[in-house]
Amino acid sequence: MLQQRTLKSLTKAVGVGLHSGQRVELTLRPAAPDTGIVFRRVDLPQPVDIPISAQAVTDTRLASTISSGGAKVHTVEHLMSACAGLGIDNLYVDITAEEVPILDGSASSFVFLLQSAGIALQAAPKRFIRVLKPVEVREGQGASEKWARLTPYNGYKLGFEIDFDHPAVDSTGQRVEFDMGSGSYSRDIARARTFGFTKDVEMMRANGLALGGGLDNAIVMDDYKVLNTDGLRYNDEFVKHKILDAMGDLHLLGKPLLAAYSAFRSGHALNNKLLRELLSHSDAYEVVTFEDEEKAPQGFAQLARAW
Numbered sequence: 001m002l003q004q005r006t007l008k009s010l011t012k013a014v015g016v017g018l019h020s021g022q023r024v025e026l027t028l029r030p031a032a033p034d035t036g037i038v039f040r041r042v043d044l045p046q047p048v049d050i051p052i053s054a055q056a057v058t059d060t061r062l063a064s065t066i067s068s069g070g071a072k073v074h075t076v077e078h079l080m081s082a083c084a085g086l087g088i089d090n091l092y093v094d095i096t097a098e099e100v101p102i103l104d105g106s107a108s109s110f111v112f113l114l115q116s117a118g119i120a121l122q123a124a125p126k127r128f129i130r131v132l133k134p135v136e137v138r139e140g141q142g143a144s145e146k147w148a149r150l151t152p153y154n155g156y157k158l159g160f161e162i163d164f165d166h167p168a169v170d171s172t173g174q175r176v177e178f179d180m181g182s183g184s185y186s187r188d189i190a191r192a193r194t195f196g197f198t199k200d201v202e203m204m205r206a207n208g209l210a211l212g213g214g215l216d217n218a219i220v221m222d223d224y225k226v227l228n229t230d231g232l233r234y235n236d237e238f239v240k241h242k243i244l245d246a247m248g249d250l251h252l253l254g255k256p257l258l259a260a261y262s263a264f265r266s267g268h269a270l271n272n273k274l275l276r277e278l279l280s281h282s283d284a285y286e287v288v289t290f291e292d293e294e295k296a297p298q299g300f301a302q303l304a305r306a307w
């Protein structure tokens with residue numbers, strides 16, 4: 001049987017929120033089979049649980065925010081991406097503020113944390129959502145056109161294309177495809193950092209956003225070039241970060257997908273709309289488990305070996 005996964009032990013991290021600039025403590029704890037991933041605001045007088053789901057996403061401006069009963073957690077996508085990449089099904093995320101720490105702006109710190117805690121296999125079958133029919137969402141026309149789509153695929157792969165008219169981005173790959181069956185999430189995707197432009201950062205700061213952002217947790221560009229002295233981690237780091245984000249946004253579904261995702265200039269809002277579109281067509285998907293691990297699509301059984 002292909003089993004559900006959680007952590008072997010708890011692990012903690014301290015950092016700042018990208019937008020709030022607030023110091024925040026994060027504790028990742030093992031959770032029982034079929035718990036799913038549950039954020040818990042432990043700083044509130046009465047702790048509030050926020051289980052992830054497509055419907056829990058209530059704001060997608062700049063980052064993915066989930067809420068429940070008036071409590072919120074912003075910027076969940078990089079941690080969710082690491083959980084998707086390592087196949088984590090069940091996890092408690094205790095958090096002492098409204099925003100997940102940005103750490104180095106990628107998912108690699110979360111991958112490191114999860115792997116150091118150790119991954120435990122659980123006595124319950126891992127449940128996937130298998131896409132049976134194509135679903136698509138679109139927005140805008142011409143230069144502002146964007147779309148995202150899920151189609152049936154025996155595995156999980158993502159293709160993304162960006163279209164940034166900027167000298168520092170033009171010279172890099174603007175399209176990338178990543179397949180869980182043949183690629184390595186930690187090596188190929190997890191290290192890609194978020195990025196921003198100085199002129200947007202100045203505007204965001206004036207509006208009380210990006211207060212925790214800087215060269216140590218983002219790729220920052222002026223009108224011409226990348227300002228980080230160390231340069232890029234991948235020559236196509238920008239579009240790889242969009243794949244990282246999409247994996248995080250899609251993991252909010254609550255179960256891993258068996259599908260091919262493809263997108264053009266998509267973002268947090270459209271990714272969430274795509275999940276809701278899928279869920280609104282009950283004939284477009286089914287929940288499956290694999291009694292025989294050998295029959296599971298490549299990249300899931302061997303994924304992040306439990307040790």
Ligand SMILES: [Zn+2]
Binds near residue numbers: 078194241245
């Ligand atoms: Zn991101």
